[in-house]
Amino acid sequence: MTALLTVEDLRVTFPTRQGPSEVVRGVTFTLGRERLGIVGESGSGKSQTGRAILGLTPPPGKATARVLDFDGIDLRAASPATWRSLRGARMSMVMQDPKFSLNPVMTIGKQLMEALKFGATQSRSEAKARAIAMLEAVQIRDPERVFRAYPHELSGGMGQRAMIAMMLVTEPDLLIADEPTSALDVTVQVEVLRILDRLVAERGMGLIFISHDLRLVSSFCDRVLVMYAGRVVEELKASELKQAQHPYTRGLMNCLPQIEGGQRPLPTLERDAAWAK
């Protein structure tokens, strides 16, 4: 498998009053055209890892890496113009909550067309046809109407599908999905995931799926990175999750309630300061 993305020793630092605080501390992994899950609790640095790959570390934060290579392009030295030609066209990101991640005063259609407009050159009618086709592909029943709708006129599930459509319409090589279903109703979650799964598989893209939900990640991805305090503490195949070695991963697994033979009380997650070292 050729590597689509190579990340070595990625670090993200934010200056604070107590001096710089490192939220991602030397993350290393490679990604082919596969589905990689990143799990970890809040503040483990998983989202910042995703944003750093897209060059979107919010200022005043800074991201550095020994290697940050996307399909032969060194992202560390990428100019703003390079970034613009990569983002949207070749790498994109689905964010958590469509309520906030869609521009409230622009129609879905306009936002979708924008992704196309700056991603590739084509006529307006072609672009619109592609946008509508993409809305159909995320199983929106009345794509013409959704195309004209404003974000607040859509339900959460619908909005997230529109978001996925917007991010996939340019057929990127890499998609980062940052908690794409966490803001949705449980019933809708499965549907949205299925759509995402199918599209990613069809188009053969690389996917980084960021979530705090270990079970979801393990059922959905090929490989899983477990992050704790800004570090990858364990990397394993999703199918071999049961053989996890690291106590933190084991702790996470133990916290999942079982239908059969329920443990009471559920064990709490124990943390060891040594893991963060």
Next chain:
Amino acid sequence: MSDDTDGGGRSSALPRILWKLARLAATVALTFLGLLVVTFLIGRVVPVDPVLAVIGDRAPKSVYDRVFIELGLDKPLYEQFWLYLQKVLTGDFGQSFLTKRDIADDIARVFPATMELATVAIIIGTVLGIPMGVWAAVRQGRLADQVVRVLGLVGYSAPIFWLGLLGLLVFYARLHWVSGPGRVDIAFEYSITPKTGLLLLDSAMQGQWDAFRNVFSHIILPASLLGYFSMAYISRMTRSFMLNELAQEYVITARVKGVPEWRIIWVHALRNAAVPLVTVIALSYANLLEGSVLTETVFAWPGLGQYLTNSLQNSDMNAVLGGTLLIGGIFVGLNLLSDLLYTLLDPRVRRQA
């Protein structure tokens, strides 16, 4: 269920608009009624004897009593209000004791001067204030932000009469870049036929470009000063609205899509910031339309501010009440306008309204 877009009720659009208009009219009518009650009561509460204001303090008792009855002051308060209301509704605001003319005529004479000044000022304030605010937000904490901050601070805190005098001294007396006080040189005063009372508009419509240039050179200095004050406020508000918008998730979405930075700032974020900005600009404009007493005094500008101050100092209550009603009306009107623009700018309001 949860997947349905909600676009229902489009067929009943027309009755809904009528219903909305009716509600709007009722709101406006109620607001004006309240305004009338307040102005009426102010007229009765102030320690000014309206009779003495008419006849002077040397008239005999018999004249005093006659005028007292003529003015309807012997009637109970609600009846007086009813009469006042009837008069106002027919456009009769009474006569000015000072100028002996109808208040409506007086105001029609002075208000265009203020309106012209205010309009040029708000255009200057908006055209400069919004880009400056956006610029300051984009370069938050850097030099540009500091420059805008200092400019704004001077705008708030320097007294306008001082800036006005300074401006006259430098640009009129020394550099001769602009004309001095007044709206227009006497040479042109009678060549422009007043149609709208807005001299820039009148002279342009009549093709009198010399007069137009003269009017412009008179208005530009006071309008720039007032515009500077609105600019200070508008740029400050724009900055904070923009900072708020630029921190939103949809900005990251746009970046992820590869949208160029200028478009993110001027289309995505500013389009959202424009919604609250409309109110800020409308209220700044309303404040300018009240007439700035100090500016009008320094620049000998025959506007509403001067007229009202003059009337107040001479206890010309009819004029004061008329002016107050006008200002109230302006506020109601501009509030309505900004509500309307809200609906145009924000699709979320459009549906709830």
